[in-house]
Each structure stands twice: as structure tokens, then as C-alpha cells.
Amino acid sequence: MPFLGGSLAFERFSVTGFEAGSFGEEHLELLQQNAAGNVETASTENVHVGFLGGTHVFDQDFDLAKNLINEAVHCSVRIDTNQIPSAIRKAWLQMELNAISKDNPSGTPTKSQRKEAKEAVEQRCEVEAATGKYRKMQHFPMLWDYRQETLYFGGSTGNASGHCTDLLERVYELELRHITSGAIAQAWGSANDRYAEVDDVVPAIFVPTLPYSDVAWANEHSKVPDFLGNEFLLWLWWQQETETDTFTLADQSEITFMLAKTLSLECPRGESGKETISAESPVKLPEAMQAVRTGKLPRKSGLTIVRDGRQFDLVLQAESFGISGAKIHLEDDEEFEIDDRIDAIRTLSESIDLLFHLFCERRTGMQWGKDLGGMIQWLESAGKSNAKSAA
Structure with a gap:
């Protein structure tokens, strides 16, 4: 369970x-x-x-x-x-065709023989399925x-x-x-008189020389801005490296975060592929920064968050906001009943959403121009530092 x-x-x-x-x-x-x-x-x-x-x-x-x-x-x-695997269906069909057409001068089955073979396979599938195998x-x-x-x-x-x-x-x-991240953004926009601003957002360009109009993994049939989840993880990375790892949330509680353990990135233009980095602090590694400087965006990241005295370790999928590998940290002498665990799940869910709401407020407000400029400068500065180190 x-x-x-x-x-x-x-x-x-x-x-x-x-x-x-x-x-x-x-x-x-x-x-x-x-x-x-x-x-x-x-x-x-x-x-x-x-x-x-x-x-x-x-x-x-x-x-x-x-x-x-x-x-x-x-x-x-x-x-x-209760489905027969396609590989088995194909094998049965080929066996039927070989048996039916073995005496054909051409060595290949006729149209009527193909039909006969397909009917034989369907009958066999019905018989085999009835066994429950x-x-x-x-x-x-x-x-x-x-x-x-x-x-x-x-x-x-x-x-x-x-x-x-x-x-x-x-x-x-x-x-x-x-x-999803986009659905959360839309709900936040509706509740905070920012729906029009959320509706108008387009993907931000963090590397000016590598522009794009939409991310390669976006659902072309949906207008939900799930790309905001990718930008959120990159924004957290920038905040952790240059600004702060602690925020005051809308409910006046404090949350501390750290990107940790795993990081998956992908090219939003669909050109330079994917990269996954596993380390205690993957964002500290030069290959992670190099991936972002070539235009890749985070699609999944490990996170450690602490709020209201409770620590959670988890992996967050950027677009779906799906959570995996989440662990609830307990004190050695803490009594933790099932009711407490349900409350902890609520706290985890709420904490991630409130942290994302903070990003949505900045992303749709006057502060975004400053944040975007700071992120672009951060990436450019990292590139210069790497060049000096290589020299």
C-alpha cells in the first residue's frame, strides 16, 4: 500500500x-x-x-x-x-502462411490464402485467450x-x-x-486575477542565440502552458546558485529547497537530444551547466524541500508535476500514524504548489524581466568562467 x-x-x-x-x-x-x-x-x-x-x-x-x-x-x-502479444500473433500468422503456401509454384501465398491464414490465427487467438494464459x-x-x-x-x-x-x-x-504545471498556473491565475497574463505566456528564451517558439515535447492539441514547469526548475536552479534557497510562501510559511541527486535535460528545439546526470548535487557539475548553456531545459529534477519542520526528498517531473521516489523524513522518536502520513502527503503536495505559485507570480509580473535578464547573464558568466578554466 x-x-x-x-x-x-x-x-x-x-x-x-x-x-x-x-x-x-x-x-x-x-x-x-x-x-x-x-x-x-x-x-x-x-x-x-x-x-x-x-x-x-x-x-x-x-x-x-x-x-x-x-x-x-x-x-x-x-x-x-486478455490480449495475445503481437509478436505471437505475427509468429502464428507466418506459420500459417508457410503451411498454406508451401506447394505454391511462386513460393508466396495468394490473396485468398492470406485471408484464410488470418482467419485461422483469429480462431487460435480466441481459443488461447479462453485458457486465461x-x-x-x-x-x-x-x-x-x-x-x-x-x-x-x-x-x-x-x-x-x-x-x-x-x-x-x-x-x-x-x-x-x-x-500539470500548466493547469496549476491557470488555476493560480484565475484565483489571483492573472489569468490573462498566464494565458499570454510564451516560452522564454534563456540563450538568445538559440531561440524557439515552442518546446519539442509540447502537446500540440493543448493550450495548457506546461512548459512553465521546465522554466520553474531552471529558475529554482538560478535562485539556488545566485540568490537564495529559502522563500516565504503565500501562507507566510518558509520553504527551503535544494536541487539534488538527479537532473534530466532536453533540447526544446528537438535538435541536441537528452542528458541525464546523477550526482549528490548535479547542478554543480560543469556538464550540467554546459547542457543549459547549449539551450537544454530541465525536464526532471531531484528536490529536497523543508517546510514546517518537515523534510521531503523527491523527484519532480517538470510538465506533469508528477512526483516519484518521495520520502518523508521522520525524527528518531517521532510517533507517526497513518493519519499523519496522509497529512504529510497533503503538505508535500501543497508545498510544491505554493513554491510554483511564487514562480508564477514573478513569471507573470513586472519582476520577470529582471529575473530573465539575471538568468541570461548567469548562463553567459558561467560560459566565460568555463572558458577561462579551460585556458
Whole structure:
């Protein structure tokens, strides 16, 4: 049960449209009614998604004491598939074709023989699928936080999160939206009368000789400015190296941060590839600075943050704001119950968002010109220093 123990990894989704005043028995009953394993089929294209109690891959038991923790529902989602691997399908097809066309003068199968072979393979797939030999189960933890109106999904975005969110939306008649860096910026803009400014942002150019109009990894079908996550990590790097590692957040709490352990960078123009650096402090290494000076932007970074006396180590993905490898540091004599862990997850999530809000305020305000100029000068100065060292 990753949300209740060990290191954390999750993507977040905002929850809207859930009208209940609190979680209750009726909501657990819906989990039970849509439990994984209630429906099975031998179809080769079947994908079945259902809830689990959260303890193991066959746990179909739900109750308030077990699944309702500190105003949050903890459970999991299982995705069952029953698909013949494409490599096996191709092998079977080739075997059928070889057998059917072995006596052909040309040595190649005719059109009708190809059709016959494909039909034979489909029949074989149905027979093999019925045995359950190719059934696969994937298990993903989930924490639905009523207080923060947030779903924490213990997996990366893609088909798995899509199946999970579809199931939740259908069963509970609510709406889920992926919380990415751009989505956070837009929500902050709406709440602080800066939505127009957020809507108008375009990628900043940190190396004037290497301009670009959009990042290569951007979703061309989305107007959400997720590139702000890349700029945020670079801004933190610059702040750490030249200004400060401690900020006062909007709620007047203090946060101290440090980029550490890992750093992944990529060329926003899609020209000079990717680079991943692992070290105690990767931003201190010359190859990291050289990568940024050639126009690369951070796409993922390790972070250590301390807020309200609590330290977290984590890896932050810039665009999705997905968190992985997160560890909650405890004092040696600290009593830490499950309720405390849920609160710590909330603190971690809130801390990252508040730190990003600080960047959004500067990015859309009058201070950005000064910050951008300082970052450009920082990169240019680092280049001159490296040149002198090489000489």
C-alpha cells in the first residue's frame, strides 16, 4: 500500500462535481459494486477495470475502518487485459502462411490464402485467450482526498490513469482533470486575477542565440502552458546558485529547497537530444551547466524541500508535476500514524504548489524581466568562467 508506507510516486487529478458532504458507506458500496474481478470474459480484446480494497491484487473487501482515512479514501484500481502479444500473433500468422503456401509454384501465398491464414490465427487467438494464459493484471494504488478535492494516482499518466479516471467519473458522476504545471498556473491565475497574463505566456528564451517558439515535447492539441514547469526548475536552479534557497510562501510559511541527486535535460528545439546526470548535487557539475548553456531545459529534477519542520526528498517531473521516489523524513522518536502520513502527503503536495505559485507570480509580473535578464547573464558568466578554466 504505497500511500500508507514506503516511498511515494503519484500523479494528481483535481476532482469536481462530487456533491456529497463527506465520504460514507454509500461510496464504499459503489467501490464494492465495481470491484475488480466481478466481470470476466475470454475476449482477446477485453480490458476490464475495477476497484480493489488496496491490500493486494485480489482484495475485494471494503469498509470504513480500512479504506476511509483522515477524510480520504484509500483503495486501488486493477486493470485486467486478455490480449495475445503481437509478436505471437505475427509468429502464428507466418506459420500459417508457410503451411498454406508451401506447394505454391511462386513460393508466396495468394490473396485468398492470406485471408484464410488470418482467419485461422483469429480462431487460435480466441481459443488461447479462453485458457486465461495471456491474462494480465496491473494494480495501481489510489488516494482520493476529500479535503483537497484531489485524486492521487499511483502510476504515470497514460492508458492506466485514463482507465482509472474513466471508471471514477462514470461511477461517481464527477469530473477529473490532470494537475500539470500548466493547469496549476491557470488555476493560480484565475484565483489571483492573472489569468490573462498566464494565458499570454510564451516560452522564454534563456540563450538568445538559440531561440524557439515552442518546446519539442509540447502537446500540440493543448493550450495548457506546461512548459512553465521546465522554466520553474531552471529558475529554482538560478535562485539556488545566485540568490537564495529559502522563500516565504503565500501562507507566510518558509520553504527551503535544494536541487539534488538527479537532473534530466532536453533540447526544446528537438535538435541536441537528452542528458541525464546523477550526482549528490548535479547542478554543480560543469556538464550540467554546459547542457543549459547549449539551450537544454530541465525536464526532471531531484528536490529536497523543508517546510514546517518537515523534510521531503523527491523527484519532480517538470510538465506533469508528477512526483516519484518521495520520502518523508521522520525524527528518531517521532510517533507517526497513518493519519499523519496522509497529512504529510497533503503538505508535500501543497508545498510544491505554493513554491510554483511564487514562480508564477514573478513569471507573470513586472519582476520577470529582471529575473530573465539575471538568468541570461548567469548562463553567459558561467560560459566565460568555463572558458577561462579551460585556458
